[in-house]
Amino acid sequence: MIDAEAFIAQHGTPIVAHDAVSDVAMGAPRPDALEDANDDGHPEDHNQHDARSHARSWARGKAKRSGRSWARGAGAKGVAASKEGPSDPCDEDACREAALRLLDCADRSSSALLERLVLKGYDETVADAVVARLREVGLVNDEEYARSVVRYCAGRMLGERGTLLELSRKRVDRELSQQVVGEAREAGVFVDAAWELGRSVAARTAGLDLQVRRRRFWAAGGRKGHSPDILRDISHSLFDEDA
Structure with missing residues (x-):
C-alpha cells in the first residue's frame, strides 16, 4: 500500500x-x-x-x-x-x-x-x-x-x-x-500507485488470456497517467511470470 x-x-x-x-x-x-x-x-x-x-x-x-x-x-x-x-x-x-x-x-x-x-x-x-x-x-x-x-x-x-x-x-x-x-x-509514490493498480488489474483478470490481461493493464495505466517505463516494468513482473 x-x-x-x-x-x-x-x-x-x-x-x-x-x-x-x-x-x-x-x-x-x-x-x-x-x-x-x-x-x-x-x-x-x-x-x-x-x-x-x-x-x-x-x-x-x-x-x-x-x-x-x-x-x-x-x-x-x-x-x-x-x-x-x-x-x-x-x-x-x-x-x-x-x-x-x-x-x-x-x-x-x-x-x-x-x-x-x-x-x-x-x-x-x-x-x-x-x-x-x-x-x-x-x-x-x-x-x-x-x-x-x-x-x-x-x-x-x-x-x-x-x-x-x-x-x-x-x-x-x-x-x-x-x-x-x-x-x-x-x-516513490507513483511507482507504488502503479504497482497497486497492476495488482488490482491482475486480480480482476485472473484466468483470462495473457494478452488480454496485459492490454487491460496498459489501458488502465494510460488512463491513470502512469509513465510507460513504469508500466513496462510492472507488466513484465506481473504477467510475464504467469507466462
Missing part, C-alpha cells in the same frame, strides 16, 4: 489543520454534498473540521459585529447561484462570508477560491484581498492543499501525469504543482 502519510510527514504539516486526504487510502472523506456540481473543492479530514471551524468562527466575527445579515438559504444552484449577484460587489465582509461558506464545503486553492468569488459577482480586487487575508490566517494554504491533492491522487492510483492534470484542474499554481509532484516522485 502507498505510505502517503509518511510522505507528507516528511515534507511538512499544515499551518492550520488544513489537510485533505484520499477517499480510498487516506481516511474517510467528507460527504460529496458540495455547494454545486461544478465545485473545484477537495475532500477534507473529519478530524480537522473542529479546528477549522474555530478559525472560521473567528474570521466571521467582524462580519457579524458589523450588523450585516447574510443570506444562507440559497442551497446548491450551480456557479451562477443568483442572477442578481451580491447587493454590493465591493462589500468585503459579505465576500469574506461567501468565501468561508465555500471553504466549509471543501478545501480549495487560492486561485480556485478567487475564481468562485468573482463568478459569484464580487469585485476581483475585493475578492483578492479576502483570499489574501484567509491565506494569512491559515485557512487557505496552497502548499498543503497541493500535497493533499497528491495524496488523493495516490489513493486513486493515479500516476505523475494524471496527478499534474488533477492539480491543474484544481487551479494549483504550475510551479507548486511540479514541486509537490517532484517530491512524490522522489518518495
Whole structure:
C-alpha cells in the first residue's frame, strides 16, 4: 500500500489543520454534498473540521459585529447561484462570508477560491484581498492543499501525469504543482500507485488470456497517467511470470 502519510510527514504539516486526504487510502472523506456540481473543492479530514471551524468562527466575527445579515438559504444552484449577484460587489465582509461558506464545503486553492468569488459577482480586487487575508490566517494554504491533492491522487492510483492534470484542474499554481509532484516522485509514490493498480488489474483478470490481461493493464495505466517505463516494468513482473 502507498505510505502517503509518511510522505507528507516528511515534507511538512499544515499551518492550520488544513489537510485533505484520499477517499480510498487516506481516511474517510467528507460527504460529496458540495455547494454545486461544478465545485473545484477537495475532500477534507473529519478530524480537522473542529479546528477549522474555530478559525472560521473567528474570521466571521467582524462580519457579524458589523450588523450585516447574510443570506444562507440559497442551497446548491450551480456557479451562477443568483442572477442578481451580491447587493454590493465591493462589500468585503459579505465576500469574506461567501468565501468561508465555500471553504466549509471543501478545501480549495487560492486561485480556485478567487475564481468562485468573482463568478459569484464580487469585485476581483475585493475578492483578492479576502483570499489574501484567509491565506494569512491559515485557512487557505496552497502548499498543503497541493500535497493533499497528491495524496488523493495516490489513493486513486493515479500516476505523475494524471496527478499534474488533477492539480491543474484544481487551479494549483504550475510551479507548486511540479514541486509537490517532484517530491512524490522522489518518495516513490507513483511507482507504488502503479504497482497497486497492476495488482488490482491482475486480480480482476485472473484466468483470462495473457494478452488480454496485459492490454487491460496498459489501458488502465494510460488512463491513470502512469509513465510507460513504469508500466513496462510492472507488466513484465506481473504477467510475464504467469507466462
